[in-house]
Amino acid sequence: MKTAFSNYLKKPTEAAPLAVFRIFFGLMMFGSILRFWANGWIEKLYLEPKFHFSFYGFEWVQPLGVATYGIFAVCAISAMLVAVGYKYRWAISVFFLSFTYIELMDKTTYLNHYYFISCLSFLMIFLPAHRYFSLDAWQSGKASKIVPAWTIDSIKLLLGIVYFYAGLAKLNSDWLFRAMPLKIWLPSKYDLPLLGSLLQEEWVHYVFSWSGMLYDVSIPFLLLYRKTRWFAFGMVVIFHVLTRVLFPIGMFPFIMIVSTLVFFDANLHHKILNGISRILNIDKKRWDLQLPNAMQPAVRKFQLLIVGFFLAVQLLFPWRYLLYPGELFWTEEGYRFSWRVMLMEKAGYAQFKIRNGETDTSFYIDNSDFLTPFQEKQMSFQPDFILEYAHKLADHFRKQGHENIEVYVESYVALNGRRSQPFIDPSINLLEQQESFQHKTWILPFNDTISEL
Amino acid sequence: MQRFLILFGALAFMLVACSDDDNTPQEDIDSFNRTAMLENWADNIIIPGYDVLNNAINDLNNATDQFVAMPDATNLANLRAAWRESYRTFQKVSMFEIGKAEAVFFRARFNTYPTDTATLEAAVLDGNYNLELPSNRDIQGFPALDYLLNGLGENDADILEHYTFNPNATKYLSYLRELVVELQTLSEEVHNDWTNGYRDTFVSNDGSSASASVDKLTNDYVFYYEKALRAGKIGIPAGVFSNQPLPQNVESYYNPEFSRELALIALQSTQDFFNGKSFGNNQTGPSFKSYLNYLNTIKNGEDLSQLINDQFDVAQNKLEALNASLVQQIQQDNTKMYEAFDELQRNVILMKVDMLQAMDVNVDYVDTDGD
Structure with missing residues (x-):
């Protein structure tokens, strides 16, 4: 067993898939940043809001005013350097840090696929993706046609985790037996040609729910197995194009489609690299003729340890919700960073009250005085946002000279088409509560049951 | 490589096919026809509403002319009546802040209150002011007219004095004139835009994106109900x-006996719009109500449109129980104002949370989570 494992770690494989992955990853990240910039979202999401919602423990990560554009510029440039493979280790490290910084600035914009990019770029720091078809390998003559197989397999495993866990998360009664939230989302796409009227049919919602679940849990295995690989890739393309057409999810479908190419044999990747060489008029032979040189064992051990630890965390972290009581979809404790994607249609309304504990006078808050519409929407149904906002309101009014401040909230949340119901205990002074990883006892119980894994 | 190319070709084809979405005939026999809803909104509610507002403001304009020509008690009474009538009609269209109305800040220009009387007096005397400036929103519109017609003095004689024997009488008259002309210009601008093309733009923008007509007007409607009606007319003056309490923030503060009526008209108009009721008669057409009922046949949830209508009725009863003068109500028994606010509030939740969720209306355009 032990020898089998150490043999596996020594097993070599062609470097071409890793090189192709690096190139496409860098290019798509570069494109994503430009798209984000061009849409005016830097201004809108990071400069316009009066304050930002922070991840617990990362309150020190804040937008830097106009310099925020600089972070995006650094991120875009490093993505491009990753694509061409110039000073790769530095480039991918800077990309990881700048991208993750951006995502940590305001959790209002949290998306699973941004988290996926952070995970992937972290992993790539420890992979020799610059050994082949890169400027690094061109200049220093350190090209290698061969890399350890585990380096490519670690990307496959990460992709597999994303899909498989997303599939497991769909094993819940709302998704499978009520076809929620697709039953809400699909009928509103009435204006799609051909599909529009079909999307009004209840059976279609169930077909989409079940096939989405089956797709997610099975696709990693279908991609791994040689005979089903092309079929699986076809499914990947259809699935992600469909999600792109139906939902506003930006670049993510394309990133996933291109990423799954890593499952294919080196033959395909050599063809892709040949194509790139022809277009850019590069001599691919320059890399091919080099002899493979072995990696330093010491470095390998260090890298292996980090990658192994990282993947173990990835496997375990999504299960942390089991440690919390209450309905996961309702409290969202342990919901993020777990590949739970598109599982909920949740909307809320939160009316905050500032009370003077001594004089027993109070007044309500107009949320639009403090939050952007997008922030208000996200805040209104997530308990950690509500708590942070309450504390920020108190800070604001304390500065204005108010005393004996207490903050209460009357809030209602509707989940997956159920009628809205009270969300946070309105008798709790939120200032007496602090953010922590403990269960939030002031979330009112969910008046229904969702069975889930 | 070949298969690879075929797949990417298919991908490209699907993307092209899916983005080419014009000229597809609507063949939804069993599904809800949103175009018909937009037509009902435009043809039976919004445009007739602006028609009536336009006429009312023309009457206001004529009454102003007569008053300026002869500022006496009879003409003042006529002018006040015309002001009240056009203020009433305004309540029925104020929620449609879309298209030209949005571009010219219709609601803010017509109805920002309380009026800043000090700035207004300074503008009258100076005679040099720009009503288009955002900073001057609170010295124009119906609330400024309220001040000029009802608030300049203790009694009618005092008020008329400002327009007759007062050394600045001509300045007051010309400012009054100016405000009414501005309202007429704005009202005609919005009305003409609807009748000269915007109606078709509005109806044909029947998609499901955040910028499509249904999503946009729904957002405007809920915003109006929450901010202008619930907060503006009841919550803010009650001190919520x-x-x-801020009684000076009551709408029509200088003629406070009119304030409850304005709030009631606004509430009735939002309910009528919810039910798709035609302007000026009792016909109903496709609306939020029928849309929610249709969506409910898919979802089998609770009867949301009935819940909302019931809540409208409850809120209306609470408003009717108030003193005709909300200023007096606040000063005498403010708890009743709070009660009315609470009942108005319940429909904010039903509409903003439950209705928007059922209709899957986007709040704003940003990427959401994706698989």
């Missing part, structure tokens, strides 16, 4: 958002 401040440390103490």
Whole structure:
């Protein structure tokens, strides 16, 4: 067993898939940043809001005013350097840090696929993706046609985790037996040609729910197995194009489609690299003729340890919700960073009250005085946002000279088409509560049951 | 490589096919026809509403002319009546802040209150002011007219004095004239835009994005109900958002006996719009109500449109129980104002949370989570 494992770690494989992955990853990240910039979202999401919602423990990560554009510029440039493979280790490290910084600035914009990019770029720091078809390998003559197989397999495993866990998360009664939230989302796409009227049919919602679940849990295995690989890739393309057409999810479908190419044999990747060489008029032979040189064992051990630890965390972290009581979809404790994607249609309304504990006078808050519409929407149904906002309101009014401040909230949340119901205990002074990883006892119980894994 | 190319070709084809979405005939026999809803909104509610507002403001304009020509008690009474009538009609269209109305800040220009009387007096005397400036929103519109017609003095004689024997009488008259002309210009601008093309733009923008007509007007409607009606007319003056009641923030403050009526008209108009009721008669057409009922046949949830209508009725009863003068109500028994606010509030939740969720209306355009 032990020898089998150490043999596996020594097993070599062609470097071409890793090189192709690096190139496409860098290019798509570069494109994503430009798209984000061009849409005016830097201004809108990071400069316009009066304050930002922070991840617990990362309150020190804040937008830097106009310099925020600089972070995006650094991120875009490093993505491009990753694509061409110039000073790769530095480039991918800077990309990881700048991208993750951006995502940590305001959790209002949290998306699973941004988290996926952070995970992937972290992993790539420890992979020799610059050994082949890169400027690094061109200049220093350190090209290698061969890399350890585990380096490519670690990307496959990460992709597999994303899909498989997303599939497991769909094993819940709302998704499978009520076809929620697709039953809400699909009928509103009435204006799609051909599909529009079909999307009004209840059976279609169930077909989409079940096939989405089956797709997610099975696709990693279908991609791994040689005979089903092309079929699986076809499914990947259809699935992600469909999600792109139906939902506003930006670049993510394309990133996933291109990423799954890593499952294919080196033959395909050599063809892709040949194509790139022809277009850019590069001599691919320059890399091919080099002899493979072995990696330093010491470095390998260090890298292996980090990658192994990282993947173990990835496997375990999504299960942390089991440690919390209450309905996961309702409290969202342990919901993020777990590949739970598109599982909920949740909307809320939160009316905050500032009370003077001594004089027993109070007044309500107009949320639009403090939050952007997008922030208000996200805040209104997530308990950690509500708590942070309450504390920020108190800070604001304390500065204005108010005393004996207490903050209460009357809030209602509707989940997956159920009628809205009270969300946070309105008798709790939120200032007496602090953010922590403990269960939030002031979330009112969910008046229904969702069975889930 | 070949298969690879075929797949990417298919991908490209699907993307092209899916983005080419014009000229597809609507063949939804069993599904809800949103185009018909937009037509009902435009043809039976919004445009007739602006028609009537336009006429009312023309009457206001004529009454102003007569008053300026002869500022006496009879003409003042006529002018006040015309002001009240056009103010009433305005309540029925104020929620449609879309298209030209949005571009010219229709609601803010017509109805920002309380009026800043000091700035207004300074503008009257100076005679040099720009009503288009955002900073001057609170010296124009119906609330400024309220001040000029009802608030300049203790009694009618005092008020008329300002327009007759007062050394600045001509300045007051010309400012009054100016405000009414501005309202007429704005009202005609919005009305003409609807009748000269915007109606078709509005109806044909029947998609499901955040910028499509249904999503946009729905957002405007809910915003109006929450901010202008619930907060503006009841919550803010009752002191819900401040440390103490603010009776001076009551709409039509200088003629406070009119304030409850304005709030009631606004509430009735939002309910009528919810039910798709035609302007000026009892016909109903496709609306939020029928849309929610249709969506409910898919979802089998609770009867949301009935819940909302019931809540409208409850809120209306609470408003009717108030003193005709909300200023008096606040001073005598403010708890009733709070009660009315609470009942108005319940429909904010039903509409903003439950209705928007059922209709899957986007709040704003940003990427959401994706698989």
